Amino acid sequence: MQRPGGRTARVREKVLDAVGPLLVEHGYDGLTVDAVAARSGVHRATVYRRWRDVGGLLADVLDAAGTDSWTPPDTGSxxxxxxxxxxxxxxxxxxxxxxxxxxxxxxxxxxxxxxxxxxxxxxxxxxxxxxxxxxxxxxxxxxxxxxxxxxxxxxxxxxxxxxxxxxxxxxxxxxxxxxxxxxxxxxxxxxxxxxxxxxxx
Amino acid sequence: MQRPGGRTARVREKVLDAVGPLLVEHGYDGLTVDAVAARSGVHRATVYRRWRDVGGLLADVLDAAGTDSWTPPDTGSxxxxxxxxxxxxxxxxxxxxxxxxxxxxxxxxxxxxxxxxxxxxxxxxxxxxxxxxxxxxxxxxxxxxxxxxxxxxxxxxxxxxxxxxxxxxxxxxxxxxxxxxxxxxxxxxxxxxxxxxxxxx
CATH class of the missing domain: 1.10.357.10 (Tetracycline Repressor, domain 2)
Known part of the structure; x- marks a missing residue:
C-alpha cells in the first residue's frame, strides 16, 4: 500500500489526469503511454513501469474514479x-x-x-x-x-x-x-x- | 435499384458473408477491404468501388440483416x-x-x-x-x-x-x-x- 498524499500519489494523480483528455481528444487509437507521459510531465520509464500499457492506464483511471466520495441522491422519495x-x-x-x-x-x-x-x-x-x-x-x-x-x-x-x-x-x-x-x-x-x-x- | 437475385445480388451476398466471420475472428482492427475481397473471392476493385471502406461493409451487413423476414414471437401473452x-x-x-x-x-x-x-x-x-x-x-x-x-x-x-x-x-x-x-x-x-x-x- 502507498501512503496517500505522498510523492507516489502525486505522480499517479498527474498521470491519470492526463489520460481522460487524451482519450476524448484522440480516441483509444491516439492514446499511448508516451503521449500520457509527455502530457503529464512524468518520465516515460516511470509510466511504463507502473502502468505497463494503455489498458493499465485506463483501468487505473476507473479504479481511481471509484475511490471518490460520491453518494447517491437522498431526496426523501x-x-x-x-x-x-x-x-x-x-x-x-x-x-x-x-x-x-x-x-x-x-x-x-x-x-x-x-x-x-x-x-x-x-x-x-x-x-x-x-x-x-x-x-x-x-x-x-x-x-x-x-x-x-x-x-x-x-x-x-x-x-x-x-x-x-x-x-x-x-x-x-x-x-x-x-x-x-x-x-x-x-x-x-x-x-x-x-x-x-x-x-x- | 438492383434486381434481386441477379449477379449484383450474388456478389453482395458473397462479400457480406465474408464480413461477419472476419470480424469475429480478427476484430475490427483485422477487418480490411482486402481481407474481405480475398475471403469472398470477389475482385478487390469491385469491393472498393461498391463499399469503399470497412465502415461501408459493416453498414451494409447491418442493412442486409434488416431485410430478413424476422417477426416477433406471438405466444398469446x-x-x-x-x-x-x-x-x-x-x-x-x-x-x-x-x-x-x-x-x-x-x-x-x-x-x-x-x-x-x-x-x-x-x-x-x-x-x-x-x-x-x-x-x-x-x-x-x-x-x-x-x-x-x-x-x-x-x-x-x-x-x-x-x-x-x-x-x-x-x-x-x-x-x-x-x-x-x-x-x-x-x-x-x-x-x-x-x-x-x-x-x-
Missing amino acids: LEEDLRVLNEEVCDALTEEPSVAKALIAASFRSEGAADALRRFWDDRYARCVPVVERAVSRGELRPPVDAHRLLVAATAPLYHQLVLFRTDPDPALPSEAAHAAVLAARAGAFARRTDHAQAGR | LEEDLRVLNEEVCDALTEEPSVAKALIAASFRSEGAADALRRFWDDRYARCVPVVERAVSRGELRPPVDAHRLLVAATAPLYHQLVLFRTDPDPALPSEAAHAAVLAARAGAFARRTDHAQAGR
Missing part, C-alpha cells in the same frame, strides 16, 4: 432519487467531451479497461443500494426487494439510448425510466430471489 | 412474447462467436456502422410493436401505451448486463426483465406522451 440519479447518468454521457462515454468505448478495446469498468459500475450500484433500503424503511416498497435489479431496471434505458442507440438525449427519459422502475417495484417485480436462483447470477 | 424476445437477444449476444456483439463493438469505431446499427434496431423495435398492440387488443393493457418505450424497458437490462457490464449470462434475466416491464406497463408506466413531449424524442 424513491422515484425522485432515481430521477436525479438518471439525470447524473445522462449528464455524464452527454457532456462534450464525455470521458464516461470514451471509457465505455475503450472497454471494447481493452480487457483491462472492461474489467475495471465492471468494478466501477459494481461499486456505483452498490453505493446506490441505500436508495432502495431507505424507500423500504419509509414504507414506499414492501420487502424483500432486490435493490440491484431495481437499480439496473431504472438506469438501463438511459445507457441503451445514449450509448448503444446513440439517439439525441430525450429530456423526459430520466424521469420516465425512474417512474417505470418504481411502478414495477411497487407491483413486486424485484422481489428478492431465492438463494438458489441468486447463485446463478 | 405479452409477458411470454417479451420473454421469448429477450431469450433471442440473449442468445444472439452470448453465442460464440457473436456477430451481434462484434457489430456493436464495431459501432464504437465506425460512424457508418453506428448509423446502420441504429437503423437496424429502429426497424427491429418497430417490428415488435404488434406484440404490444396485440396485448392491448387482448385486454392485457389499457391504451394508450407507448410500445417503443415498453419494448426498450423490457430489453434494455439484457444489453446492459451482456454488452456493457459483460457479466455471465443470467438465465433468469430474460423472464425477469419481461416480467418487470409488464408490471410497469399494467401500472400505466408507458402511457403515450402528448404529441408535444414526443416531438422531443
Whole structure:
C-alpha cells in the first residue's frame, strides 16, 4: 500500500489526469503511454513501469474514479432519487467531451479497461443500494426487494439510448425510466430471489 | 435499384458473408477491404468501388440483416412474447462467436456502422410493436401505451448486463426483465406522451 498524499500519489494523480483528455481528444487509437507521459510531465520509464500499457492506464483511471466520495441522491422519495440519479447518468454521457462515454468505448478495446469498468459500475450500484433500503424503511416498497435489479431496471434505458442507440438525449427519459422502475417495484417485480436462483447470477 | 437475385445480388451476398466471420475472428482492427475481397473471392476493385471502406461493409451487413423476414414471437401473452424476445437477444449476444456483439463493438469505431446499427434496431423495435398492440387488443393493457418505450424497458437490462457490464449470462434475466416491464406497463408506466413531449424524442 502507498501512503496517500505522498510523492507516489502525486505522480499517479498527474498521470491519470492526463489520460481522460487524451482519450476524448484522440480516441483509444491516439492514446499511448508516451503521449500520457509527455502530457503529464512524468518520465516515460516511470509510466511504463507502473502502468505497463494503455489498458493499465485506463483501468487505473476507473479504479481511481471509484475511490471518490460520491453518494447517491437522498431526496426523501424513491422515484425522485432515481430521477436525479438518471439525470447524473445522462449528464455524464452527454457532456462534450464525455470521458464516461470514451471509457465505455475503450472497454471494447481493452480487457483491462472492461474489467475495471465492471468494478466501477459494481461499486456505483452498490453505493446506490441505500436508495432502495431507505424507500423500504419509509414504507414506499414492501420487502424483500432486490435493490440491484431495481437499480439496473431504472438506469438501463438511459445507457441503451445514449450509448448503444446513440439517439439525441430525450429530456423526459430520466424521469420516465425512474417512474417505470418504481411502478414495477411497487407491483413486486424485484422481489428478492431465492438463494438458489441468486447463485446463478 | 438492383434486381434481386441477379449477379449484383450474388456478389453482395458473397462479400457480406465474408464480413461477419472476419470480424469475429480478427476484430475490427483485422477487418480490411482486402481481407474481405480475398475471403469472398470477389475482385478487390469491385469491393472498393461498391463499399469503399470497412465502415461501408459493416453498414451494409447491418442493412442486409434488416431485410430478413424476422417477426416477433406471438405466444398469446405479452409477458411470454417479451420473454421469448429477450431469450433471442440473449442468445444472439452470448453465442460464440457473436456477430451481434462484434457489430456493436464495431459501432464504437465506425460512424457508418453506428448509423446502420441504429437503423437496424429502429426497424427491429418497430417490428415488435404488434406484440404490444396485440396485448392491448387482448385486454392485457389499457391504451394508450407507448410500445417503443415498453419494448426498450423490457430489453434494455439484457444489453446492459451482456454488452456493457459483460457479466455471465443470467438465465433468469430474460423472464425477469419481461416480467418487470409488464408490471410497469399494467401500472400505466408507458402511457403515450402528448404529441408535444414526443416531438422531443
